[in-house]
Amino acid sequence: MRIAFDLNNTLIRCGYDFPLERPRRSKLARLLSSEGFRKGVVELAEYCRQQGWEVWVYTTSYRSNWHIRQLFWLHGIGLDDEVNQQRHSREVAVRCMKHPPSFRIDLLIDDSEGVRIEAERHGFQMLVVAPDDEHWAQKVKAALAQRQD
Numbered sequence: 001m002r003i004a005f006d007l008n009n010t011l012i013r014c015g016y017d018f019p020l021e022r023p024r025r026s027k028l029a030r031l032l033s034s035e036g037f038r039k040g041v042v043e044l045a046e047y048c049r050q051q052g053w054e055v056w057v058y059t060t061s062y063r064s065n066w067h068i069r070q071l072f073w074l075h076g077i078g079l080d081d082e083v084n085q086q087r088h089s090r091e092v093a094v095r096c097m098k099h100p101p102s103f104r105i106d107l108l109i110d111d112s113e114g115v116r117i118e119a120e121r122h123g124f125q126m127l128v129v130a131p132d133d134e135h136w137a138q139k140v141k142a143a144l145a146q147r148q149d
Contacts, residue, residue, distance in 0.1 A: 001051070001053040001054070001106045001107070001144075001147065002053065002054040002056060002080075002103075002104055002105045002106050002107075003048050003053055003054065003055055003056065003105070003106065003107050003109065003144070004056035004057060004058040004083070004100060004103075004105045004107070004108045004109070005041070005055070005056070005057055005058070005108075005109045005110075006057075006058060006059055006098075006108070006109065006110035006111060006112070006115075007057060007059040007061055007063070007068070008059065008060075008061060008111075009111040009112075009131045010038070010109060010110055010111045010129060010131070011037050011038050011041050012035050012036070012037065012038070012071075013035075013036065013038075015131075016131035016132060018038050018039070018131055018132070018134075019038070019039040019134075020036035020037060020038065020039055021036065021037045021038070021039050021040075021041060021042050021075055035071060037071070037075050038136070039137075040136060040137030041075070041077070041137070042075055042076065042077060043137055044137050044140055044141065045072075045077040047141060047144070048144070051144075051148070054080040054081070055077065055078075055079055055080055056079065056080055056081050056082060056083065056103070056105060057072075057079060057081075057082040057083065057084075058082075058083045058088075058098055058100060058103070058105065058108055058110075059082075059083070059084055059085070060084075060085050060088070060097055060098065061084060061085060062084060062085050062086065063084055064084070065082050065084060065087075068082045068084065069082065081103070083103055091103075094122060096118045096121075096122060097112070097114060097115055097118060098110070098115050098118065099118075099122060099124070100124045100125075100126070101122070101123075101124050105124075106125060106147075107125045107126070107127060107143070107144070107147065108124065108125070108126045108127070109126075109127050109129060109140055110126060110127075110128065110129070111128065111129055111130060111131050112128070113128065115128075116128050125147075127139070127140060127143050
């Protein structure tokens with residue numbers, strides 16, 4: 001299975017003050033990045049890896065692929081691939097904010113109700129996690145476990 005995570009307000013603070021992970025490479029993180037990850041993402045990524053699933057990022061931000069990979073590396077998470085706005089614009093023929101089927105992504109984890117509406121319209125699987133949901137990681141794990149059954 002291929003799982004993709006959104007960045008802004010899903011994994012990275014952008015107006016919401018959710019608890020953050022402590023980077024595994026904390027000294028380098030202080031030097032290289034001002035962006036932290038939401039508490040629970042490391043556990044989720046490890047869970048996905050244990051199941052043999054791919055971990056992707058699908059973001060509408062213009063962060064470079066290198067920058068995205070660096071953020072994950074600082075937290076000890078390896079990414080299989082990433083889709084940023086530049087790649088989405090190049091490779092997606094459907095007119096929508098995000099289109100996971102274009103990249104064979106099975107489930108998108110995102111905070112956006114707009115993307116949820118597009119998921120219904122375009123027939124792709126998406127799970128909405130609110131930025132203020134303290135139990136978001138458990139919600140994602142439960143949804144992933146259901147997909148296995």
